[in-house]
Amino acid sequence: MFEWTTFEAAFVETTEAAIDKWFTKYPKQHPYAIAFHELYCELDGPISIPSLGINSVEKQKNEEGSDEENYKWCPADWHWTSLLPERSPLAKLEKQLIDEACSGSQAHWKKTKRHFEKILLNVTKHLYQKYSKHPQVTDDFVVYIDDEEYGLDLIKRCVPARLYKKHFDGLDKPNLSKLSPEERLAIYIKDIWSYEKEILAIGVNAIPALIEKLNDPENGWAAAGILADIGQPTEAVISALRKHARTKGGTGELSANALHLLGDVEFLYELLNSEELLNQAVDGILKGLKVGASDRKVPLPLNYSHAERLLAMNSPAIEARVIEVLKPGGSFIDPKPSDLDELIRGLNSPHVPIRQHAACVAGDRALGKAVGKKLLPVLAEKLTDTVPNVRRLALLALSYWKSDASPYHAEMKKLQKDKDPQVREYAYAVFDR
Numbered sequence: 075m076f077e078w079t080t081f082e083a084a085f086v087e088t089t090e091a092a093i094d095k096w097f098t099k100y101p102k103q104h105p106y107a108i109a110f111h112e113l114y115c116e117l118d119g120p121i122s123i124p125s126l127g128i129n130s131v132e133k134q135k136n137e138e139g140s141d142e143e144n145y146k147w148c149p150a151d152w153h154w155t156s157l158l159p160e161r162s163p164l165a166k167l168e169k170q171l172i173d174e175a176c177s178g179s180q181a182h183w184k185k186t187k188r189h190f191e192k193i194l195l196n197v198t199k200h201l202y203q204k205y206s207k208h209p210q211v212t213d214d215f216v217v218y219i220d221d222e223e224y225g226l227d228l229i230k231r232c233v234p235a236r237l238y239k240k241h242f243d244g245l246d247k248p249n250l251s252k253l254s255p256e257e258r259l260a261i262y263i264k265d266i267w268s269y270e271k272e273i274l275a276i277g278v279n280a281i282p283a284l285i286e287k288l289n290d291p292e293n294g295w296a297a298a299g300i301l302a303d304i305g306q307p308t309e310a311v312i313s314a315l316r317k318h319a320r321t322k323g324g325t326g327e328l329s330a331n332a333l334h335l336l337g338d339v340e341f342l343y344e345l346l347n348s349e350e351l352l353n354q355a356v357d358g359i360l361k362g363l364k365v366g367a368s369d370r371k372v373p374l375p376l377n378y379s380h381a382e383r384l385l386a387m388n389s390p391a392i393e394a395r396v397i398e399v400l401k402p403g404g405s406f407i408d409p410k411p412s413d414l415d416e417l418i419r420g421l422n423s424p425h426v427p428i429r430q431h432a433a434c435v436a437g438d439r440a441l442g443k444a445v446g447k448k449l450l451p452v453l454a455e456k457l458t459d460t461v462p463n464v465r466r467l468a469l470l471a472l473s474y475w476k477s478d479a480s481p482y483h484a485e486m487k488k489l490q491k492d493k494d495p496q497v498r499e500y501a502y503a504v505f506d507r
Contacts, residue, residue, distance in 0.1 A: 103130040111149035294325035302332035330358030376413035437471030462494035
């Protein structure tokens with residue numbers, strides 16, 4: 075069992091030692107903040123110890139020409155972004171943490187992550203209590219966790235209310251409750267990137283304003299994405315998106331994607347006749363196989379027919395783009411159990427890009443044991459695929475299923491003698507993890 079008490083004690087000891095060393099080395103610097111940042115977690119994978127940054131009033135003035143009333147709050151922009159030593163007890167404990175997280179189900183991984191986040195919050199509060207009265211720090215010194223996922227909500231849990239109000243209150247969105255719905259929408263549309271959730275909550279009533287926003291040369295692309303997420307393929311929406319999909323650039327690309335997500339794929343095939351728009355059209359046609367297609371309220375079902383149709387055109391330019399879009403390492407969809415038959419069909423496709431894509435998608439053990447019983451035997455057959463990279467991807471996908479793939483370990487280990495050096499390398503690596 076993982077020793078959480080030992081982990082927290084070592085975490086505190088190591089961070090304190092790093093901060094104390096910094097104070098000793100820079101006696102004339104006056105910090106206004108210390109922050110944990112760059113938290114990286116990957117389901118069924120790493121849970122990393124974050125970086126620890128510090129910034130001082132002096133560096134803020136020298137590098138930014140600002141003063142203590144205008145602090146910078148992004149630790150990545152600070153002068154000292156990483157205080158923790160590479161070689162420390164935390165390195166060993168981080169590995170133990172990852173091993174613990176990955177030792178069971180995905181529910182266990184998520185529980186481990188929550189426990190780690192609780193400890194990180196405890197350590198952050200401890201550091202504030204210890205260093206807020208240090209003679210070198212400013213009177214408004216804070217310690218916090220900078221994390222994109224939780225944003226200001228997490229900072230509120232780290233920082234005393236008085237200091238949060240002074241430093242971070244202005245970063246919160248203004249209270250617009252006294253405005254009329256029309257006035258609020260106008261503000262949302264103007265700052266569309268910041269108010270995406272609010273616009274989605276308005277739904278169909280925001281469509282006319284979003285259609286108009288498509289003409290914005292800087293942020294029209296965001297409007298296209300939100301129109302897709304609202305999911306109302308009205309005549310006005312489709313007409314506007316088609317218009318912009320005929321233009322090259324960010325709004326055109328997102329409009330093409332939106333047309334696929336709204337069910338207007340056939341129009342995108344017409345754009346293939348334009349050399350300038352070919353890549354944009356292919357990307358839109360294949361949007362169903364990319365990120366964003368499976369995390370919708372009504373997820374798009376897995377469908378390889380469009381990729382097959384494009385590859386059957388025997389166009390070198392189109393084939394090259396299909397290969398680029400579906401290449402391993404890209405952002406693929408999260409399949410649903412209902413996608414099983416199409417996923418198996420993809421694994422058996424005569425087209426290499428489709429087999430590679432299906433092998434990547436098949437590594438999601440969140441599909442569940444019932445799906446795994448039907449899927450893993452087919453995936454194991456790909457261990458003898460004629461294409462080395464398909465063999466490698468099938469090997470990786472099986473390894474992600476952890477103990478469910480144990481019946482196929484003997485076949486997987488055979489690839490340690492594969493004729494392809496990269497396949498051999500991965501075959502050893504998956505059993506060393």
